[in-house]
Amino acid sequence: MNKQQFNVKYVQVSPDLVIHYQEAGSGTPIVFIPGWWTSIDYFPAQLAHFSKRYRAIAYDPRGQGLSSKTLDGNHYIQRGADLNAFLNALELDNVILAGHSNANLDIYSYVRNHGTDRIKAIVAIDCAMPKRIATQEEDNWGEVRNPADMGWLIERYRLVAYNRLDSVPEIIQPGLVEEMTPEVTDFFYRMNMAIPNYVSNALFIDSWFSDYSEEAKLVDDHVPTLWTFSQQRSKFMPQVNKNLPNTETLVLGEHMGHWEFPDEFNTAVEAFLDRRIVLRTDEIEVPIEAEYKSTQYDRVGVIYDQFKGSNEATYAIGEKASFLKALGNIQGKKILDLGCGAGFYTQLLKKKGAAKIVGVDISEEMIRVAREKEEQTQLGVEYLVFDVAEMPKLGSFDLVTAVGLFHHAKDRDHLLKIFLRIYNNLAKNGRLIALTANPDFYPNKSDTSKYGFTPVAEEPMPDGREITMKLNGAKSPFFIKGYIYNRSIYEWIIKKVGFKNYKWDFNLEIPNSALEKYGESYWQDLLINPVMVTLIGEK
Numbered sequence: 001m002n003k004q005q006f007n008v009k010y011v012q013v014s015p016d017l018v019i020h021y022q023e024a025g026s027g028t029p030i031v032f033i034p035g036w037w038t039s040i041d042y043f044p045a046q047l048a049h050f051s052k053r054y055r056a057i058a059y060d061p062r063g064q065g066l067s068s069k070t071l072d073g074n075h076y077i078q079r080g081a082d083l084n085a086f087l088n089a090l091e092l093d094n095v096i097l098a099g100h101s102n103a104n105l106d107i108y109s110y111v112r113n114h115g116t117d118r119i120k121a122i123v124a125i126d127c128a129m130p131k132r133i134a135t136q137e138e139d140n141w142g143e144v145r146n147p148a149d150m151g152w153l154i155e156r157y158r159l160v161a162y163n164r165l166d167s168v169p170e171i172i173q174p175g176l177v178e179e180m181t182p183e184v185t186d187f188f189y190r191m192n193m194a195i196p197n198y199v200s201n202a203l204f205i206d207s208w209f210s211d212y213s214e215e216a217k218l219v220d221d222h223v224p225t226l227w228t229f230s231q232q233r234s235k236f237m238p239q240v241n242k243n244l245p246n247t248e249t250l251v252l253g254e255h256m257g258h259w260e261f262p263d264e265f266n267t268a269v270e271a272f273l274d275r276r277i278v279l280r281t282d283e284i285e286v287p288i289e290a291e292y293k294s295t296q297y298d299r300v301g302v303i304y305d306q307f308k309g310s311n312e313a314t315y316a317i318g319e320k321a322s323f324l325k326a327l328g329n330i331q332g333k334k335i336l337d338l339g340c341g342a343g344f345y346t347q348l349l350k351k352k353g354a355a356k357i358v359g360v361d362i363s364e365e366m367i368r369v370a371r372e373k374e375e376q377t378q379l380g381v382e383y384l385v386f387d388v389a390e391m392p393k394l395g396s397f398d399l400v401t402a403v404g405l406f407h408h409a410k411d412r413d414h415l416l417k418i419f420l421r422i423y424n425n426l427a428k429n430g431r432l433i434a435l436t437a438n439p440d441f442y443p444n445k446s447d448t449s450k451y452g453f454t455p456v457a458e459e460p461m462p463d464g465r466e467i468t469m470k471l472n473g474a475k476s477p478f479f480i481k482g483y484i485y486n487r488s489i490y491e492w493i494i495k496k497v498g499f500k501n502y503k504w505d506f507n508l509e510i511p512n513s514a515l516e517k518y519g520e521s522y523w524q525d526l527l528i529n530p531v532m533v534t535l536i537g538e539k
Contacts, residue, residue: 006022006023006024006044006047007022007023007024008020008021009022009023010066011089011090012089013082013085013086013088014082014085016068016070016072016073017062017067017068017070017073017085019059019060019061019067019068019086020059020065020066020067021040021057021058021060021086022047022058022059023047023051023055023056023057024047024048024055024056025051025052025053025054025055025056026055027053027054028054028055028094028095028096028120028277029054029055029056029057029090029092029094029095029096030050030054030056030095030096030097030098031057031058031059031087031092031095031096031097031098032047032056032059032098032099032100033058033059033061033097033098033100033103033106033107034058034060034061034064034100034101034103035099035101035102035103035127036101036102036200036204036207037171037188037191037195037200038064038100038101038191038192039060039065039066039191039194040058040065041065041187041190041191042058042100042191042259043258043259045258045259045263045266046058046258046262046265049262049270050266050270057090059086061079061082061083061103061106062074062082062199063195063199063203064194065191066194069199074198074202074203074206075202075203075206076102076106076108076109076206076207076210076212077109077112079106079109080107080108080109080111080113080114081109081110081113082106083097083106083107083109084110084113087118092118093118094118094120095118095119096119096120096121096123096277097119097122097123098122098123098125098269099123099125099127100125100126100127101125101126101127101255102127102128102203103125103127104127104128104130105130105207105210105212107122107124107219108130108212108215108216108219109212109215111215111218111219112212112215115218116218116219116222119219119223120223120277121224121226121272121273121276121277122219122223122224122225123225123228123269124225124227124228125228125258126228126229126230126233126254126255126257127227128143128207129142129239129240130212130213130215130216131210131212131213132144132209133150133208140239140242140243141243143236144208153208157201157204157205159171160200160201160204161197161200161201164193164197164200165189168185168189168192169185172185172256174254174255175230175232175255176254176255176256176260177253177254177257177261178260213243216244217243217244219244220243220244220245220247221246224248224272224276224277224444225244225247225248226247226249226250226268226269226272226276227240227244227247227248227250228249228250228251228252228257228258228265228268228269229249229250229251229252230252230253230254230255230257231253231254232254234251237249248276250268252264252265252268253265271449274449274454274456274470275447275448275449275454276444277444312452312472313451313452313453313471314450314451314452314514315448315451315452315526315532316452317510317514318508318509318510318514318523318526318530318532319435319532320345320348321509321510321511321514322435322505322508322509322532322534323345323403323433323435323534325509326433326435326505326536327349327352327399327401327433329353330349330352330399331353331354332353332354332355333353333354333355333398334354334355334356334357334395334396334397334399334427335354335356335357335358335397335400336357336358336394336395336397336399336400336401336425337357337358337359337400337401337402338360338388338391338400338401338402338405338418338422339360339361339362339388339402339403339404339405340359340360340361340367340370340383341361341363341366341370341404342366342370342373343359343369343370343373343381345401345403346359346370346381346383347379347381350379350380350381357381357382358381358383358394358397359381359382359383360383360384360385360386360388360391360394361383361385361386362385362386362387362388363385364385367383367384370383388405388418388421389409389414389417390417391425393424394425395425396425396427396430397426397427398427398430398431399430399431399432399433400422400425400430400431400432400433401432401433401434402422402433402434402435402436403434404435404436404532405418406418406434406436406437406485406490406535407437407482407483407484408482408483409483410483411461411463411483412462412463412489412493415489415493416493416496416497419493419494419497420497422497423497423498423539426539428539429538429539430538430539431536431537431538431539432499432535432536432537432539433534433536434534434535434536434537435533435534435535436532437467437482437484437485437532437533438484438506438529438531438532438533439464439484439485439487439490439533440487440506441484441529441530441531442529443455443458443467445529446524446525446526446528446529447525448526448529448531449472450522451525451526452472453469453470453471453472453531454469454470454472455469455470456468456469456470456479461483463485463486463489464483464484464485464486464489465483465484466482466484467482467483467484468480469482487504494537498539499537499539500538501537501538502535502537502538503535504533505533505534505535505536506533508526508527508530508532508533510526510527
């Protein structure tokens with residue numbers, strides 16, 4: 001997408017201010033704010049990339065680019081009010097704010113007067129410290145560590161205030177990895193010269209003498225934040241890590257790294273957003289059908305089967321170990337494996353000594369894959385296509401297993417029907433062993449992407465939550481939608497159906513071999529926030 005393909009617009013947000021902006025895409029808004037001396041010409045690669053999944057917007061603040069040049073209001077208190085007026089004018093809520101350099105002061109100023117409720121996430125792109133001058137020896141924020149260093153700041157101001165044309169290469173080159181070519185120099189000259197001297201000078205001074213340290217702490221407590229640092233400014237990263245312990249930090253290129261190396265920057269930011277925020281289901285294009293019986297797995301049968309057994313899907317290690325622990329000795333048992341998919345666990349159960357095993361799944365594609373495997377292995381497994389909620393009595397089984405089945409029931413009544421069919425297919429004293437979506441799983445509680453899946457969309461429903469997962473390990477990542485039901489719903493259904501005993505196991509089992517291979521610390525995010533838990537019922 002080139003610049004001409006963006007929608008170029010203007011909006012009047014107050015009697016004295018018309019804001020110039022560009023936008024592309026739809027969905028959750030992500031707003032890019034240029035720092036001192038620059039304009040929205042800084043963000044074409046970000047608009048092109050993020051517009052595929054978001055409503056990507058970049059705007060020129062007061063005094064910059066093609067927005068109004070005003071004699072008054074060229075300070076960060078006003079720019080925070082301008083940001084609020086811009087969000088109001090475009091009716092933007094649940095917004096991701098991405099500010100470069102001094103633009104985080106626009107964001108903190110906004111937070112001072114309007115709080116964090118409207119902000120979904122923040123990306124601080126090699127930004128100024130919230131408080132730039134240390135006022136006492138033990139101050140942890142300052143870039144200028146004490147008043148004795150003010151001579152440097154005065155000389156810096158003289159350079160930018162009285163020698164602007166000469167100062168552009170001197171200010172910009174340290175922020176680039178590559179040497180400035182004439183074309184690059186001209187690009188930055190044009191952005192810089194669009195800002196009147198009186199605006200540039202006022203913003204320079206205000207940025208150094210502002211103190212937004214309390215707002216930065218408020219953001220750290222309430223808003224998922226990524227702070228990217230340049231190599232040159234990474235010396236300030238320990239101060240941010242100490243003062244803002246919940247903020248993620250990352251060293252990425254130099255000060256203009258998002259412009260010079262956009263692919264690396266965009267990938268890092270997208271990964272952060274996938275880990276830390278959850279979109280509504282109407283804000284993301286998910287390649288699945290709305291109706292349950294159309295079955296999303298028909299689309300991804302082979303891919304999903306390959307993914308489940310891949311090295312990338314490490315969550316499956318804990319899932320498998322927890323399942324086997326719950327099963328115990330199955331030698332000689334008759335087992336009905338529901339939601340069997342392509343037979344991942346069905347085959348395993350037969351190999352572990354089950355006398356008879358039948359696998360059932362709603363997806364014709366998954367059963368086709370399972371039957372192909374059976375032709376190759378000749379284990380003696382039978383596979384049938386049924387919606388479990390409509391399944392007839394297939395026998396009297398010692399054990400019914402269901403891994404990843406219940407969270408595909410579309411509502412409470414559907415889930416109740418599934419449990420009734422399970423109960424009717426169990427022998428007296430037979431057991432249900434199920435692994436289902438953890439009722440206490442929350443996407444922002446931990447980083448799950450390293451285990452092969454990332455929550456990307458969530459929406460409340462009467463008995464729980466609807467959630468969409470991106471499975472990351474396949475060559476072409478794909479999406480699976482499911483429903484996380486409240487624990488009380490499961491317990492009500494179990495009692496209503498007639499199970500005499502039931503119990504939950506929320507402790508995920510990680511085998512010693514996996515602890516040794518990956519290290520104990522690797523598993524902590526999954527152990528504190530397991531995506532699957534065990535539910536056992538006895539007839």
